[in-house]
Amino acid sequence: MVLIFRKFLNIHLGASMLSTHDVSSRNDLDALFDKTLKSLHSKNARKIYEIFYANRAFDHITTHDIETQLAKEGLVFNKKEINGWLVSLQGSGLILKLEERGRPVASEYQDKYTFDLWKLSEIGLRIGQRLPTLMDMKRETAIPKLDELTPSLIDDLEDLYLTSKILVTLNAYGGSMSYLDLRKKLYVDSERLAVYTWPDSAHSEKPLFEVKVKPPTFKGKVYKLFGWLKEQDLIFTLTEEGKRLAAEIATRETTS
Numbered sequence: 001m002v003l004i005f006r007k008f009l010n011i012h013l014g015a016s017m018l019s020t021h022d023v024s025s026r027n028d029l030d031a032l033f034d035k036t037l038k039s040l041h042s043k044n045a046r047k048i049y050e051i052f053y054a055n056r057a058f059d060h061i062t063t064h065d066i067e068t069q070l071a072k073e074g075l076v077f078n079k080k081e082i083n084g085w086l087v088s089l090q091g092s093g094l095i096l097k098l099e100e101r102g103r104p105v106a107s108e109y110q111d112k113y114t115f116d117l118w119k120l121s122e123i124g125l126r127i128g129q130r131l132p133t134l135m136d137m138k139r140e141t142a143i144p145k146l147d148e149l150t151p152s153l154i155d156d157l158e159d160l161y162l163t164s165k166i167l168v169t170l171n172a173y174g175g176s177m178s179y180l181d182l183r184k185k186l187y188v189d190s191e192r193l194a195v196y197t198w199p200d201s202a203h204s205e206k207p208l209f210e211v212k213v214k215p216p217t218f219k220g221k222v223y224k225l226f227g228w229l230k231e232q233d234l235i236f237t238l239t240e241e242g243k244r245l246a247a248e249i250a251t252r253e254t255t256s
Helices: 002-021 026-036 043-054 063-072 079-091 122-140 151-172 179-186 190-197 218-225 240-255
Strands: 095-102 115-120 176-178 209-213 234-238
Touching: 043 063, 043 079, 043 115, 043 122, 063 079, 063 115, 079 095, 115 122, 151 176, 151 179, 151 190, 151 234, 151 240, 176 179, 179 190, 179 234, 190 209, 234 240
Parallel strands: none
Antiparallel strands: 095 115, 176 234, 209 234
8 A cells, every 4th residue: 555655646747836845856755655645544534534635615714614514424433533634634734724713614504613724735735636547546456366476476475465464464463473484374494484584675765573572491501502593582663664564464454
Protein backbone atom coordinates (compact mmCIF):
# COMPACT_ATOMS: atom_id res chain seq x y z
CA MET A 1 0.00 0.00 0.00
CA VAL A 2 2.90 2.35 0.75
CA LEU A 3 4.34 1.83 -2.73
CA ILE A 4 0.91 2.35 -4.32
CA PHE A 5 0.39 5.70 -2.55
CA ARG A 6 3.90 6.90 -3.35
CA LYS A 7 3.50 6.04 -7.02
CA PHE A 8 0.09 7.71 -6.94
CA LEU A 9 1.53 10.91 -5.48
CA ASN A 10 4.58 11.01 -7.70
CA ILE A 11 2.83 10.39 -11.01
CA HIS A 12 -0.73 11.59 -10.67
CA LEU A 13 -0.92 14.49 -8.23
CA GLY A 14 1.46 16.56 -10.31
CA ALA A 15 3.94 19.28 -9.51
CA SER A 16 1.23 21.94 -9.33
CA MET A 17 -0.47 20.18 -6.43
CA LEU A 18 2.71 19.57 -4.55
CA SER A 19 4.17 23.04 -5.00
CA THR A 20 2.84 24.10 -1.59
CA HIS A 21 5.00 21.39 -0.04
CA ASP A 22 8.01 22.15 -2.23
CA VAL A 23 8.54 18.50 -3.12
CA SER A 24 11.97 18.47 -4.69
CA SER A 25 13.44 15.20 -3.49
CA ARG A 26 12.50 11.74 -2.40
CA ASN A 27 12.76 12.79 1.25
CA ASP A 28 10.19 15.53 0.63
CA LEU A 29 7.87 12.99 -1.00
CA ASP A 30 8.28 10.62 1.93
CA ALA A 31 7.49 13.44 4.34
CA LEU A 32 4.35 14.28 2.37
CA PHE A 33 3.26 10.66 2.48
CA ASP A 34 4.02 10.24 6.17
CA LYS A 35 2.11 13.41 7.09
CA THR A 36 -0.60 14.18 4.54
CA LEU A 37 -1.93 10.66 4.01
CA LYS A 38 -1.18 9.27 7.46
CA SER A 39 -4.61 10.09 8.89
CA LEU A 40 -6.29 8.12 6.08
CA HIS A 41 -4.93 4.88 7.57
CA SER A 42 -7.97 5.01 9.86
CA LYS A 43 -11.20 3.68 8.35
CA ASN A 44 -13.33 6.13 10.36
CA ALA A 45 -11.14 9.10 9.40
CA ARG A 46 -11.50 8.06 5.76
CA LYS A 47 -15.28 8.01 6.16
CA ILE A 48 -15.29 11.56 7.56
CA TYR A 49 -12.95 12.67 4.76
CA GLU A 50 -15.42 11.20 2.25
CA ILE A 51 -18.18 13.33 3.80
CA PHE A 52 -16.05 16.44 3.29
CA TYR A 53 -15.37 15.55 -0.33
CA ALA A 54 -19.01 14.66 -1.03
CA ASN A 55 -20.02 18.10 0.31
CA ARG A 56 -17.24 20.03 -1.42
CA ALA A 57 -19.79 22.28 -3.13
CA PHE A 58 -20.39 23.99 0.23
CA ASP A 59 -17.94 26.61 1.48
CA HIS A 60 -17.88 24.73 4.78
CA ILE A 61 -19.75 22.09 6.79
CA THR A 62 -20.39 21.79 10.51
CA THR A 63 -19.84 19.03 13.02
CA HIS A 64 -23.63 18.63 13.08
CA ASP A 65 -23.60 17.96 9.31
CA ILE A 66 -20.96 15.28 9.86
CA GLU A 67 -22.87 13.62 12.71
CA THR A 68 -26.09 13.64 10.66
CA GLN A 69 -24.50 12.04 7.61
CA LEU A 70 -22.73 9.41 9.70
CA ALA A 71 -26.04 8.55 11.37
CA LYS A 72 -27.70 8.12 7.95
CA GLU A 73 -25.16 5.38 7.25
CA GLY A 74 -25.80 3.75 10.61
CA LEU A 75 -22.57 5.02 12.13
CA VAL A 76 -22.96 6.57 15.56
CA PHE A 77 -19.92 8.13 17.23
CA ASN A 78 -19.69 10.50 20.16
CA LYS A 79 -18.50 14.07 19.68
CA LYS A 80 -15.12 13.32 21.24
CA GLU A 81 -14.41 10.56 18.72
CA ILE A 82 -15.48 12.69 15.77
CA ASN A 83 -13.39 15.61 17.00
CA GLY A 84 -10.37 13.32 17.31
CA TRP A 85 -10.62 12.26 13.66
CA LEU A 86 -11.22 15.87 12.59
CA VAL A 87 -8.07 16.95 14.41
CA SER A 88 -6.17 14.10 12.74
CA LEU A 89 -7.36 15.16 9.27
CA GLN A 90 -6.57 18.77 10.12
CA GLY A 91 -3.07 17.81 11.24
CA SER A 92 -2.54 16.10 7.88
CA GLY A 93 -3.58 19.25 6.06
CA LEU A 94 -6.62 17.64 4.39
CA ILE A 95 -9.20 19.88 6.10
CA LEU A 96 -9.20 23.31 7.74
CA LYS A 97 -11.03 24.61 10.81
CA LEU A 98 -12.52 28.09 10.51
CA GLU A 99 -12.40 30.57 13.36
CA GLU A 100 -16.10 31.39 13.37
CA ARG A 101 -19.07 29.15 14.17
CA GLY A 102 -22.22 28.68 12.11
CA ARG A 103 -25.37 26.74 11.38
CA PRO A 104 -25.49 23.44 9.48
CA VAL A 105 -25.57 23.74 5.67
CA ALA A 106 -25.67 20.12 4.44
CA SER A 107 -28.49 18.85 6.68
CA GLU A 108 -31.86 20.08 7.89
CA TYR A 109 -31.66 22.03 11.12
CA GLN A 110 -34.30 24.16 12.85
CA ASP A 111 -32.65 24.89 16.18
CA LYS A 112 -30.76 28.06 17.17
CA TYR A 113 -27.36 26.60 18.12
CA THR A 114 -24.18 27.09 16.11
CA PHE A 115 -21.33 24.66 15.53
CA ASP A 116 -17.65 24.56 14.60
CA LEU A 117 -17.07 25.14 10.89
CA TRP A 118 -14.73 22.99 8.80
CA LYS A 119 -13.79 22.98 5.14
CA LEU A 120 -11.87 20.81 2.71
CA SER A 121 -8.37 22.15 2.04
CA GLU A 122 -6.92 22.61 -1.42
CA ILE A 123 -4.75 19.53 -1.10
CA GLY A 124 -7.68 17.59 0.37
CA LEU A 125 -9.74 18.51 -2.69
CA ARG A 126 -7.02 17.47 -5.12
CA ILE A 127 -6.43 14.13 -3.42
CA GLY A 128 -10.17 13.43 -3.58
CA GLN A 129 -10.16 14.23 -7.30
CA ARG A 130 -7.43 11.65 -7.86
CA LEU A 131 -8.85 8.82 -5.74
CA PRO A 132 -10.54 7.05 -8.71
CA THR A 133 -7.10 6.89 -10.35
CA LEU A 134 -5.69 5.46 -7.13
CA MET A 135 -8.39 2.78 -7.05
CA ASP A 136 -7.46 1.76 -10.60
CA MET A 137 -3.81 1.56 -9.54
CA LYS A 138 -4.73 -0.68 -6.63
CA ARG A 139 -6.39 -3.11 -9.04
CA GLU A 140 -3.35 -2.99 -11.31
CA THR A 141 -1.04 -3.87 -8.41
CA ALA A 142 -3.15 -6.79 -7.15
CA ILE A 143 -1.63 -10.26 -6.82
CA PRO A 144 -0.98 -11.53 -10.36
CA LYS A 145 -2.95 -14.41 -11.83
CA LEU A 146 -1.33 -17.78 -12.47
CA ASP A 147 -0.94 -17.17 -16.18
CA GLU A 148 0.95 -13.92 -15.39
CA LEU A 149 3.60 -15.49 -13.14
CA THR A 150 7.27 -15.79 -14.02
CA PRO A 151 10.02 -17.57 -12.04
CA SER A 152 11.52 -14.26 -10.89
CA LEU A 153 8.10 -12.93 -9.86
CA ILE A 154 7.44 -16.09 -7.85
CA ASP A 155 10.75 -15.57 -6.04
CA ASP A 156 9.80 -11.96 -5.28
CA LEU A 157 6.39 -12.99 -3.93
CA GLU A 158 7.92 -15.72 -1.78
CA ASP A 159 10.48 -13.27 -0.39
CA LEU A 160 7.79 -10.72 0.44
CA TYR A 161 5.64 -13.43 2.03
CA LEU A 162 8.43 -14.76 4.25
CA THR A 163 9.59 -11.27 5.23
CA SER A 164 6.07 -10.31 6.30
CA LYS A 165 5.49 -13.64 8.08
CA ILE A 166 8.68 -13.20 10.10
CA LEU A 167 7.60 -9.65 10.99
CA VAL A 168 4.13 -10.56 12.22
CA THR A 169 5.27 -13.78 13.93
CA LEU A 170 8.04 -12.11 15.91
CA ASN A 171 5.72 -9.24 16.77
CA ALA A 172 3.12 -11.69 18.08
CA TYR A 173 5.76 -13.27 20.33
CA GLY A 174 7.01 -10.02 21.85
CA GLY A 175 9.66 -9.20 19.24
CA SER A 176 11.96 -12.22 19.54
CA MET A 177 12.04 -16.01 19.29
CA SER A 178 14.68 -18.66 19.24
CA TYR A 179 15.94 -19.48 15.77
CA LEU A 180 14.64 -23.03 16.11
CA ASP A 181 11.15 -22.04 17.31
CA LEU A 182 10.76 -19.47 14.56
CA ARG A 183 11.87 -21.93 11.90
CA LYS A 184 9.35 -24.51 13.12
CA LYS A 185 6.62 -21.89 13.29
CA LEU A 186 7.23 -20.85 9.69
CA TYR A 187 7.81 -24.40 8.39
CA VAL A 188 11.06 -23.44 6.66
CA ASP A 189 14.47 -25.09 6.75
CA SER A 190 17.48 -23.60 8.48
CA GLU A 191 19.18 -22.49 5.27
CA ARG A 192 16.09 -20.66 4.02
CA LEU A 193 15.66 -18.73 7.25
CA ALA A 194 19.36 -17.89 7.36
CA VAL A 195 18.86 -15.64 4.30
CA TYR A 196 16.89 -13.23 6.48
CA THR A 197 19.67 -12.83 9.04
CA TRP A 198 21.60 -10.65 6.61
CA PRO A 199 21.27 -6.89 7.25
CA ASP A 200 20.12 -5.97 3.73
CA SER A 201 16.48 -6.19 2.68
CA ALA A 202 14.64 -5.61 -0.58
CA HIS A 203 11.68 -4.27 1.39
CA SER A 204 13.30 -1.72 3.69
CA GLU A 205 16.21 0.69 3.65
CA LYS A 206 17.16 -0.45 7.15
CA PRO A 207 17.66 -3.97 8.59
CA LEU A 208 14.45 -5.56 9.86
CA PHE A 209 15.92 -8.49 11.80
CA GLU A 210 19.02 -9.43 13.73
CA VAL A 211 20.28 -12.63 15.32
CA LYS A 212 21.75 -12.64 18.82
CA VAL A 213 23.40 -15.41 20.81
CA LYS A 214 21.99 -16.42 24.19
CA PRO A 215 24.31 -16.09 27.18
CA PRO A 216 26.11 -19.44 27.11
CA THR A 217 25.51 -22.20 29.62
CA PHE A 218 28.34 -24.54 30.62
CA LYS A 219 27.25 -27.00 27.94
CA GLY A 220 27.04 -24.14 25.46
CA LYS A 221 30.60 -23.12 26.25
CA VAL A 222 31.76 -26.66 25.57
CA TYR A 223 29.93 -26.72 22.25
CA LYS A 224 31.48 -23.38 21.37
CA LEU A 225 34.98 -24.77 21.98
CA PHE A 226 34.34 -27.20 19.14
CA GLY A 227 32.77 -24.54 16.93
CA TRP A 228 29.26 -25.87 17.44
CA LEU A 229 26.30 -23.55 17.88
CA LYS A 230 22.81 -24.92 18.41
CA GLU A 231 19.80 -23.26 16.79
CA GLN A 232 18.15 -23.02 20.20
CA ASP A 233 21.00 -20.75 21.36
CA LEU A 234 20.30 -18.22 18.61
CA ILE A 235 17.66 -15.52 19.15
CA PHE A 236 15.92 -14.02 16.11
CA THR A 237 14.78 -10.46 16.99
CA LEU A 238 13.15 -7.45 15.39
CA THR A 239 15.28 -4.35 14.94
CA GLU A 240 13.77 -0.94 15.69
CA GLU A 241 12.79 -0.65 12.03
CA GLY A 242 11.30 -4.15 12.15
CA LYS A 243 9.27 -3.24 15.24
CA ARG A 244 8.00 -0.12 13.50
CA LEU A 245 6.88 -1.98 10.39
CA ALA A 246 5.31 -4.81 12.39
CA ALA A 247 3.38 -2.29 14.50
CA GLU A 248 2.15 -0.53 11.34
CA ILE A 249 0.90 -3.83 9.93
CA ALA A 250 -0.93 -4.58 13.19
CA THR A 251 -2.43 -1.07 13.19
CA ARG A 252 -3.72 -1.42 9.63
CA GLU A 253 -5.33 -4.70 10.64
CA THR A 254 -7.37 -2.94 13.34
CA THR A 255 -8.18 0.30 11.49
CA SER A 256 -8.86 -0.87 7.94
